[in-house]
Amino acid sequence: MTEHRGDGRTAPRRRRQGELEAQVLAALRTAPGPVAAGWVRERVGGDLAYTTVVTILTRLHVKGAVARERSGRSFRWTAVADEAGLAALRMRRVLDSEADREAVLTSFVSTLSPGDERLLRDLLEVAEPSEAED
Structure with missing residues (x-):
């Protein structure tokens, strides 16, 4: 994902707020079961750092949109909400604040x-x- 600059160079396109969370959640919903962050990273796009994917998964976990289970020193992740559920969680968080x-x-x-x-x-x-x- 790139966008063109005025000087002829390209820069990575900035994602809309919540777009990356939605992409990660969509990838998890296609998973055959609990999966590692690396599996999610491959589906969402290899241009993302592994730590970025883990950060997004952790944020989704805090919001209640994904579940995680220990697997060795890391976690395996499962979607528990769809995009509509994630939007509803965001709306609820704003209302509660x-x-x-x-x-x-x-x-x-x-x-x-x-x-x-x-x-x-x-x-x-x-x-x-x-x-x-x-």
Whole structure:
């Protein structure tokens, strides 16, 4: 992944925020079982340093998106969330970091398209326990 500079040289393209995490998670989801960081590095792209892959895997583990198990002196990794789950974890982390949850949610809902707002309402309706269960 490269981008061209004005002077004719090329530089590695900067990834969007969360793009590398999504790529690592996608690679893990194709794994036949728990895999080493080296296996993930091969699937994501050999231009990444092994330590970068381990750092991303560790961040995903802290977020609850991947599980790890000891294998000798290192770990084997397994995806426990998909990209939608990872996005939901990010949204939850932002919400949890704010003191005024109502203001954050109000601001979020006010920016939704009419279709997304309808979808959210439908999802909330399904998720709410019926009054008969109370």
